Amino acid sequence: MKKSRITYSPVAAVALALAVSSCSNTRFLKEGETLYTGATIDIVNDTLSKREKSNLKDALKDQLRPKPNSSFLGLRPQLYIYNITKEPKKEKGLRNWLKYKIGEKPVLLGDVDREFNEKILVNYSENKGFFNARASSDTISKNKRAKVAYTVRPGARYLISNVTYPEDSTIVNAEIQSIKDKSFLKAGNPFDLDVIKAERERIDEHLKNKGFYYFGADNIVVQADSTVTKDPKVELIVKLKDNTPQLAKEQFTIDKTIVFPDYNIADAKVGKYGIPYNTDSVEVINDLYIIDPENKFKPKIFDRALYFDRGDLYNRKDHNLSLNRLISLGVFKFVKNEFIVSDSLNHKFDAYYLLTPRPFQSLRLETLGKTSSANYTGGEVNLNWTHRNFFRGAEQLKGAVYGAFDVQVGGPKDANNIIRVGANAQLSIPRIVAPFRFESSSAFVPRTNVELGYEYLSRTGLYTLHNFNTSFGYLWKENERKEHNLKVLDVTLVAPQNISDKYREQIEGNPAAGIPANPSLQRVIDKQLIFGPTYTYTYTNTMLPKKNTMYYKGLLDLAGNIAGLVTGANAKEGRQKELFGIPFSQYAKMEHDFRYYRKVGDKSSIASRVIAGLGYPYGNSTTIPYVKQFFVGGSNSIRAFRARTLGPGSYDPTTQNASFFFDQSGDIKLEMNLEYRANLYKFLNAAVFADAGNVWLVNEDPERPGGKFSGDFMKEIAVGAGVGLRLDFSILILRLDLAMPLRVPYYAEDERWALDRINFGSSAWRRDNLILNIAIGYPF
Structure with a gap:
């Protein structure tokens, strides 16, 4: 039987110290002061269900003021920071920032107006139909801490017995009568002031769409009569106010x-x-x-x-x-x-x-510093020029030139730095330019986009790539949630240059030097001609104020299909065809990215993501172009593994006999992410996350054994987990994620779970397993 090993970390020690310190917040109180720790509400009612009581209790609790000091896991660290920070002598400076920005002034029992809160509870209850509501309160104190216990006796909830819309001879009344059958106010439903307000706004919206420009929701009155019966019921009468201006009754x-x-x-x-x-x-x-x-x-x-x-x-x-x-x-x-x-x-x-x-022309210079989990550090400079009215028809012409470099610092392999220089231009026309008529009633203007770009990429000591691309397509939105992006033609041409002997040696092998052949490296420097349509559909409601929101993005990429059909191309049978002396790519690719966000509290949420992708080469191709394949690992993927170093399948990239690491790619991708996010203080957020996934190949690759997709793919899923901090400054989100692998797919099948090998006390283990990701923005 293995003995378990307990290790400690500085983070744990700090957390323990903070916990002990937070418990002594009351020692900072003056004589006679009591710390207010919150309120409880007890609903005394025999007619409400358990769920109705719970909903009413939560709603009533939101009405209470003031709120107690914020807490985290039962502790009040912000209050403690306020207490231990001495009074600043200046209005600015570190001490002032700590005490009044990070820290939180104590909320005392004396700040609570119980009588006022009781009135608030009664008033809210009445607005929800509890016309005979009563409230009382009591204080419970212990060890200089106190909470207030409120008792609410709402009584019977009044139901709507009948809804009447009186008729008259005016045009505006005729319009109201025409939509009364769609009223939010229904007989048998509880009286609810919020529903009454929504009904007034519904009528107002209808009338605004019927020419009544000067009409307003305030011109409608809803009278409630609870004397009709002895039962707790109320009759509602919806009508125009007697003093409604004549102008509001006219259609324009x-x-x-x-x-x-x-x-x-x-x-x-x-x-x-x-x-x-x-x-x-x-x-x-x-x-x-x-x-x-x-x-x-x-x-x-x-x-x-x-x-x-x-x-x-x-x-x-x-x-x-x-x-x-x-x-x-x-x-x-x-x-x-x-x-x-x-x-x-x-x-x-x-x-x-x-x-x-707006100014028709603008020029913007951007500089960016970056680091990646693959031990690359670098920077980028972008010069962007925009003309917003190029042909006097609100056409946007954008041009950019950029330069970037990535230098490998540290890591177990030889450094091969990356230099990128490029330029691109995009013309966006605010209409659909096509031989057919395109009608759109959307609030978003449809656009025709034409793009042209070039990039020079040099991986020092290995190879140089020239990347040309151009596209023509359409972008349109049905509404704020649904967006379509159709590129009728998307062309990419990749031309290699300056292939070093060192790189060719890795491809062809050198038995004398003990270097085996690695033909898969050839795909990186192959001439590539990719052309065809791509279509992207995006649906999101994350901009809406809802508790649960979602995001979906689907991609369909078809390359060389018509050309392959016309020429009769079949690479597997030796009939690979060329255009301009370059074999063109033929494949079908799709990718689905689904995200779901659920709020679990005022300051916390759970975010989840599933990505599934498949690329299938056929006809003129036996493999998907390297630039179109899938990759996993890195700051926006499976964060416990360095960028693009995971997979395919159970293939172990650390066994490759190359003097450098090359990116691992696949034709099939499956990735799942789960993240709990919590706001600690204003701009400071924390996260706990778990990532899982991998990439696989459609066809067997002798150079990457275990890479082909099979029925045992679930056994080849990599799993990682970690914690993170996010500094959200609205215009910039700086993210730090510390992750470690929990399951490694290229270990022996019975040793892939690595939980029993976790050892925070070992510097060697931390160096090999703790991956720090520094990035901008949320991972998803």
């Missing part, structure tokens, strides 16, 4: 639509409502008035973006849609809209759009 239509695309609020001649009167240069297109004296924009861009036509009934949906499309053009800094009555007798108004352009 659009007369003229006037656009000022070069509006400057400081310099413009201003008339009524801040609308400039200068109409010296007016261009009319489809009843659209464009006032652009300097002719900076083509009028057609406004005709495509604006949804109002002359004579149209005002519609809030089209109103917002037009504004969003103007913003999504990307050329305007401010977009303002005004409606001014032009014919009060016939209920018409003019729509004015006041647009302030």
Whole structure:
């Protein structure tokens, strides 16, 4: 029987010290002061279910003020930092920052107004239909700590007995009557003030879309009558307020639509409502008035973006849609809209759009320092130029030149530094340029994108690659959640140069020097011609204020399919075809990236991710191009393994007889990640995570035994886990993740789990197993 070994780390010692110290926060209190540690709420009611009581209790607890000092695992480290930090003599400095930014002032029992909180609890209960609610409280004190125990007796919850919408002869009432069957207020449901507010907003939204521009939700009143029966029931009457302005009851239509695309609020001649009167240069297109004296924009861009036509009934949906499309053009800094009555007798108004352009051209220099878990440290410099109105139609032309270097520092292999220099350009046109008509009612303007790029990559002492790429395609969004990106043609050409004798020796082998042949290295420096369509679909609702959100991205990449079919290519049978003297790639590839985020508290959440990918070479190819294969390991993947050093399958990359490590790639990828995230203090977040996955080959590779995908693939899953800190400064998130392997797929099958070999006390073990990842942004 093996003896277990207990080891200690400095981190554990610090945590223990902090725990002991945090327990003595009360010794800093003055005579007569008591630390407030929170509140409890007891619901006394026999008619509510256990779940209803729990929901009501949680909602009531959110209403209480003040909140106690924040705690972590039952401790209050921020309060302790405040207590042990001496009063600063200056308003700025480290001591002031520690005490008042990091630290947290003690919340005392004397800060709690129990009578006020009781009223809050009663008021909230009444808003939820408990009209006879009562509340009381008591204080429980011990060892200079106190909590307040609230008791709420809500009584019976009133239900809706009937909902009435009185009729009259007005147009606005007729519209309300037409949608009353879709009311949120239903007989038998509990009375709820939030639902009543939602019903008023629903009616208001409908009327806004029917021309009632001046109508507002405040013009609707919902009267509640609880005297109808002796039972705890209430009748609701939904109607217009008696003092509703006549203007709010009238439907308005659009007369003229006037656009000022070069509006400057400081310099413009201003008339009524801040609308400039200068109409010296007016261009009319489809009843659209464009006032652009300097002719900076083509009028057609406004005709495509604006949804109002002359004579149209005002519609809030089209109103917002037009504004969003103007913003999504990307050329305007401010977009303002005004409606001014032009014919009060016939209920018409003019729509004015006041647009302030952004500077058409901008130049930005970016510098970046970086490090990777593969022992590479380097930097990058980017010079980006943007023109936002290149052909006067809000076309965006972007150009960039960049240079980067990565130097290997440390590590068990010879250093082979990487130098990258490149340039690229992209033209984005705010419409679909195609021989067919593309209609979009989305708030996002569809775009046609043309890209062209070149990169020079030198891996010193090994090889040089010239990478040319170009693409033509379309980007459009159905709504804020769904995005499509179709590249009708995506072309990549990779041309090698300056292949060193050292690298060729690794490919061909040198028996005299004891170096075996490694033909798989040839794929890195093969001439590659890849062309075909790619399609990406993205769905996300992570921008919505929901408890649970998700993200999905699917990719389909088809290369050389038509060319392979036309030429009858079959590489396996020796009929590999060429274009321009280069064998073209033929394959089908798909990848699915699914992420799920679940909030488990006010300051914590669980994030999970599953990635599955498959690339299948056929026809003119026996393998997928190296640049299109899958890789795992690194700061955004399985963090317990260095970048691109894991797999394929059970192949052990440490056994390769090369003087350098090369990236391990595969045709099949499976990866799973689970991460618990918690906010410790404002910008400081912590995480505990576990990663698992691997890559495999479709076909057998004699040089990488164990790399082919088989029915035993689950036995070849790598597993790692770790902890991390994230410094979230909004515009920048700096991430530090410390991970270690728990399961290593290239060990002997009965020794792959490494849990019994964990030894934090061993410097050799820490050097070989603890991987520090420093990165920007969250891993997923």
